[in-house]
Amino acid sequence: MALSSQMQEVLEAKEQEVQKLAEGQRELEARLHHLSDTRQEADSENRQLWAAKQDLAGQLEEVRGQLQVTRRHLDAARGRVSWQIEEEPSVPCSREKAPSPPAISPEEPPLPGLFGDSDDWSQLLNFSSPPPKALQLSWSPPPTPRDASGPQTPRVVRQISLSKSPAWPFGQEPSSDPEGAPRSPPGLPDGPEDGKGIDPEEPDLGPERPVKPRGLEPDPEPGPSPEAPLPWSPGAPAGGSGSLVPAPQGAVALPEGPSERSWGLRSVGQSPTEGLGQGHPRGLGEAPGQALRPDGLPASPLRRLEEEPKAEAGKPGDRSRQDPGSPQAAEAPGLGTGHPASPQQEPPPAPLPADLPQTPVEAPAPGQLSPPGDPPPRAAAGSLEPPRPVPELAQREARPGSPVSAALAEREAGPSRAREPRAGSRPEDLGSDSGEAGLTPSPGDSPAGGPPADPEYLFHVIFLGDSNVGKTSFLHLLHQNAFATGLAATVGVDFRVKTLMVDNKCFALQLWDTAGQERYHSLTRQLLRKADGVVLMYDVTSQESFAHVRYWMDCLQVRSGQAVVLLLGNKMDCEEERQVPTEAGRQLAQDLGVSFGECSAALGHNILEPMMNLARSLRVQEDRLKGSMVEVASERPPKRAGCCF
Numbered sequence: 001m002a003l004s005s006q007m008q009e010v011l012e013a014k015e016q017e018v019q020k021l022a023e024g025q026r027e028l029e030a031r032l033h034h035l036s037d038t039r040q041e042a043d044s045e046n047r048q049l050w051a052a053k054q055d056l057a058g059q060l061e062e063v064r065g066q067l068q069v070t071r072r073h074l075d076a077a078r079g080r081v082s083w084q085i086e087e088e089p090s091v092p093c094s095r096e097k098a099p100s101p102p103a104i105s106p107e108e109p110p111l112p113g114l115f116g117d118s119d120d121w122s123q124l125l126n127f128s129s130p131p132p133k134a135l136q137l138s139w140s141p142p143p144t145p146r147d148a149s150g151p152q153t154p155r156v157v158r159q160i161s162l163s164k165s166p167a168w169p170f171g172q173e174p175s176s177d178p179e180g181a182p183r184s185p186p187g188l189p190d191g192p193e194d195g196k197g198i199d200p201e202e203p204d205l206g207p208e209r210p211v212k213p214r215g216l217e218p219d220p221e222p223g224p225s226p227e228a229p230l231p232w233s234p235g236a237p238a239g240g241s242g243s244l245v246p247a248p249q250g251a252v253a254l255p256e257g258p259s260e261r262s263w264g265l266r267s268v269g270q271s272p273t274e275g276l277g278q279g280h281p282r283g284l285g286e287a288p289g290q291a292l293r294p295d296g297l298p299a300s301p302l303r304r305l306e307e308e309p310k311a312e313a314g315k316p317g318d319r320s321r322q323d324p325g326s327p328q329a330a331e332a333p334g335l336g337t338g339h340p341a342s343p344q345q346e347p348p349p350a351p352l353p354a355d356l357p358q359t360p361v362e363a364p365a366p367g368q369l370s371p372p373g374d375p376p377p378r379a380a381a382g383s384l385e386p387p388r389p390v391p392e393l394a395q396r397e398a399r400p401g402s403p404v405s406a407a408l409a410e411r412e413a414g415p416s417r418a419r420e421p422r423a424g425s426r427p428e429d430l431g432s433d434s435g436e437a438g439l440t441p442s443p444g445d446s447p448a449g450g451p452p453a454d455p456e457y458l459f460h461v462i463f464l465g466d467s468n469v470g471k472t473s474f475l476h477l478l479h480q481n482a483f484a485t486g487l488a489a490t491v492g493v494d495f496r497v498k499t500l501m502v503d504n505k506c507f508a509l510q511l512w513d514t515a516g517q518e519r520y521h522s523l524t525r526q527l528l529r530k531a532d533g534v535v536l537m538y539d540v541t542s543q544e545s546f547a548h549v550r551y552w553m554d555c556l557q558v559r560s561g562q563a564v565v566l567l568l569g570n571k572m573d574c575e576e577e578r579q580v581p582t583e584a585g586r587q588l589a590q591d592l593g594v595s596f597g598e599c600s601a602a603l604g605h606n607i608l609e610p611m612m613n614l615a616r617s618l619r620v621q622e623d624r625l626k627g628s629m630v631e632v633a634s635e636r637p638p639k640r641a642g643c644c645f
């Protein structure tokens with residue numbers, strides 16, 4: 001019994017739980033139902049909203065349509081007024097001053113200042129009030145213009161004030177006249193193109209050559225400009241010299257360039273190791289030779305037993321054997337490596353007993369770099385003094401024949417011969433060894449202790465001219481204080497830096513020795529872009545080289561319009577073989593408007609003086625350019641500091 005009663009109680013409890021659960025279920029169902037109703041209501045509301053939105057969009061479209069219509073009406077009204085104004089010239093001239101159009105009746109208010117200065121176009125176009133009669137006219141189809149290019153009176157200008165009225169209905173500005181009626185008055189802005197023109201006062205930022213004082217900073221663009229890159233790669237110049245030469249097998253070889261030169265500290269020809277000797281004392285046995293004539297004069301040209309090694313990369317080998325693609329030319333010593341790689345082991349060249357100007361500070365006028373008159377022959381050079389006895393003469397040899405032929409004969413020997421020290425292997429302290437001859441220090445040379453660290457002027461000077469005229473010989477003499485024989489033709493281009501003291505100013509001249517051979521002319525032409533000065537050399541014994549001067553001038557004028565040019569006839573010592581009279585050279589220089597001089601690299605005659613005069617001319621030109629720059633700058637109106645006064 002007890003068990004059954006307990007069972008009964010449990011069952012009742014379970015039933016109660018079931019009832020509770022059933023109630024909970026009902027509640028949940030009621031909530032669910034409620035939520036469902038709510039959702040349906042929301043859906044219907046959404047539908048209503050969407051319908052309202054559609055309705056509003058439709059209304060908006062309608063308003064837009066009305067706007068379009070209104071704008072068209074306005075445009076038509078504007079055009080109507082325009083045509084009406086254009087027709088007015090046919091009206092008696094008294095109307096021009098009578099602002100009231102005849103369409104307006106006396107009782108109607110006249111258009112406010114329609115043709116006067118106080119037009120109120122906002123009021124005119126205000127549709128809240130009945131449009132004036134004039135505007136009623138404007139709604140009619142505009143008359144066909146009889147002539148679009150008909151007479152226009154200044155009153156057309158008034159159309160501009162109409163189109164620019166700030167009180168258009170709906171806040172919209174009228175569009176341009178679709179009928180193309182003449183609107184724009186002369187002198188008024190015509191549209192969006194205004195202001196797009198070039199400001200005439202805008203400073204010209206064209207590719208003008210920058211004129212800036214040249215300081216010590218290395219030229220960032222040594223040699224050929226980056227605009228016309230040359231197929232060369234850097235090598236390593238020694239001191240202030242280097243070369244641009246084609247490398248073997250199409251490779252490139254180029255000195256590191258002036259950007260890395262230390263030309264501010266030493267003269268060209270000096271190298272960091274120079275003067276050390278390196279076990280090569282300048283003994284008699286190693287002294288270069290010099291040929292003497294029986295009369296005591298050097299059997300011109302002075303030459304040494306040991307030929308110059310053509311240390312300049314541009315002089316790698318025998319000129320006569322050179323072939324553009326020959327391995328000999330390509331693999332010539334020094335080629336592609338520049339100067340610095342060569343050891344400074346050879347003794348310096350023998351100084352040259354030359355009559356270099358000792359006091360060339362006073363420069364002759366341009367065009368008179370060399371004393372005018374008959375060319376001074378070797379004997380008549382006046383400046384040719386018998387060489388003073390020099391100990392090194394012990395091993396010199398005398399060579400018969402003309403200097404040129406002798407030199408050419410030496411070239412034939414080519415690489416088999418010993419080579420001279422290259423540029424940079426010999427101290428610039430000229431005469432310190434021999435004290436006898438050569439380009440003795442002169443007012444133009446840099447100080448014996450080396451050039452100042454900060455030259456005030458830096459100029460690029462390019463030596464131009466046919467092959468074999470003596471460019472390299474000239475430069476070699478200028479730097480090495482010795483005339484080098486057996487020079488092979490320049491390959492590519494060679495450069496050195498010569499520091500000169502002229503008029504108490506320090507000049508650093510970067511001298512570029514170009515190859516006269518035709519296959520290098522394109523390279524030469526590229527260099528001309530950088531030229532501040534040009535020494536255009538010809539050989540007085542070669543009419544052909546003289547005739548080619550005009551060709552070189554043409555190259556110059558194309559590439560370097562403002563370069564200071566010096567026409568220099570070399571080999572004036574070869575009077576017997578002379579083909580170009582001095583007067584012809586002078587005349588040509590006059591025709592070309594350039595300076596002129598004659599020189600002899602073999603005798604060392606007129607070597608330094610032309611360079612000093614060139615430096616002066618370059619300085620004058622640069623100062624002039626600087627002055628013009630200052631003038632231009634000072635002419636500019638002062639800039640206002642700001643917007644506030």
Ligand SMILES: Nc1nc2c(ncn2[C@@H]2O[C@H](COP(=O)(O)OP(=O)(O)OP(=O)(O)O)[C@@H](O)[C@H]2O)c(=O)[nH]1
Pocket residue numbers: 300301403404407408465466467468469470471472473474484485486487488489490491514515516517570571572573574599600601602603
């Ligand atoms: N008699 C005489 N011979 C000279 C003089 N200057 C140079 N020479 C000779 O002329 C020849 C040519 O000299 P270079 O200096 O190599 O001529 P270049 O103009 O540099 O020739 P490229 O390098 O081919 O452009 C050499 O044999 C020199 O010895 C001079 O003043 N008098």
